[in-house]
Amino acid sequence: MTFPQTLTEASGQVQAFLARELSGYPDQPVIEAMRYATTGGKGLRGFLVLEGAALHGVAPGAAIYAAAAVEAVHAYSLVHDDLPAMDNDDLRRGQPTVHVKWDDATAILSGDALQTLAFDFLARPECSPEPEVRLALISDLALASGAKGMVLGQAQDIAAETAAQPLDLPRITELQANKTGALIRWSATAGALLGQADPAPLRAYATALGLAFQIADDILDVEGDAALAGKRLRKDEEAGKAxxxxxxxxxxxxxxxxxxxxxxxxxxxGYGAAAENLRAAARFVIARKK
Structure with a gap:
């Protein structure tokens, strides 16, 4: 398979898992919004979990819980980022954003519920029979997604819009290492944690990958096609952000x-040919059109 096909297959597995899990919930607009928010997208973070787990001999049936967890957190972050109080976007993945399709309250609640669902997945014995492994995954995801990681990066990004001076390169790099990179690092290292192996090589890989991903996003914001991207482009230029x-x-x-x-x-x-899909992922993030 080509790498896009490999990525699509992994994304489909994670989305199918999420759909099955959510099928057992009450028939409410907030649940429908959760399903909507977790449908579509590249699924890169879930893919990284599955590939990292495969490198360390972790069964796919266990790794899928961690892959679904990070995709749920990522979806929550997008739902909240799109709100009028944040980025005020009407389009995501080529479809109306959650607050546009429903309303602000439903968007907030569905994002909240997706975040807590992620930690439910990681706490289950099916994710790992070892309590210390589950605790490490939960603790690391809390740090990566909270006020020392993704949330901090989003707050830094909002503050940059009204800063007296545009951010310089070191501060932009720090911001994006938090906003985008933290979840990518968690995704890449989760498989090593599941396999009770040293996550350092995958952490180094993910640190470079996350920054490359964000630079590619900035490039797409300038020369990309909004129809292909499925979202509004040139926002940073319009806002005067560095x-x-x-x-x-x-x-x-x-x-x-x-x-x-x-x-x-x-x-x-150190992983040899077994890590070829991860190498292909690194090449993909700067070649993508959306």
């Missing part, structure tokens, strides 16, 4: 992204 493109230039940003992909691939050297 980005990797505004600081490095378009060619400089592309060069930095390619260098980060090389770093990510190098971090996987």
């Amino acid at each position: 980005t990797f493109v505004s600081l490095l230039g378009l060619d400089g940003a592309k060069s930095r992204a390619r260098g980060l992909v090389e770093e990510a691939e190098a971090a996987l050297s």
